[in-house]
Amino acid sequence: MGSSENIIEKFYEAFANLDAERMIEWYHTDVTFEDPAFGILKGDQARNMWRMLCETQKGQDFTVQASNIEFNDTRGKARWEAYYTFSKTGRRVHNIIHAEFEFKDGKIINHVDRFNLYRWAKQSMGFKGFLVGWTAFFRKKLNKKVRHYLSEFENEQHNEKTLVR
Template sequence: MNVILQFYEAFRKLDAEAMAECYHPDVTFEDPAFGVLKGEHACNMWRMLCKTQTGKDFLVVFSGIEEDEEKGKAHWEAHYTFSQTGRRVHNIIEASFLLKDGKIIQHTDHFPLYRWARQAMGFSGFLIGWSGFFKKKLNAKTVGLLAKFEASLD
């Protein structure tokens, strides 16, 4: 089984440790919500997300996985209730990967942040979800949540 398929099979099961095993120790992850995360911070983001979704209405569906020795891509969709607002979200993501030593060394998730903001935040997301201000504020909040989660691991 290829490493990208292993990653998404683990994600479907909310198995963050198996997801982290797919990452190279020097991994860089990037998406519109978290910005850039490196190494263990990227792994901890998945640990945090999987922990918060356990027992909830989270569903991940993936397709279009392509992989060779150096790169790969995947299409995946997440269905869940955004805990801060209780609103349903259907996020559609295109992922690109760089591989090294059979592991994921770079993982970039692409999705329209404005679409996500409208679903997750409702009217306020509609009003400001397109702005750089919103993205900076969201990045600060998500990185803060990750830092709090990581502090709880010690």
């Protein structure tokens, strides 16, 4: 199988253990990540997004299961399912995600997660999600909000590192 041997499996194994550092070891320096919630993230932003997600789910009822993993030396794909409680509303979410990967130098250079944002909005936000979850306005607002959380997380990480020095 060459250089891409089980990268996807190892990535989701680490995710199931909420081990962001092990997950992002599989990311190429120049990685690009994309999904309906965050939009497009590159490099450190993509890595920090996983750090933030893992950090916020520790001690929660989060589980992830990957299946239908296929890959060769240059590409791969998987289906993964996340089960968790959406912290803002306390509602249970079961999100089904289809991931596609491109590899370079034995690492993930491109990672695209696709899921039904409307289905997610209805689960996570109930009636409000049912009403607006399908709109472009909702997607833009969500992108803005999660990117704000990400930059706050990155600032905290930066400040912690600065204090340690």
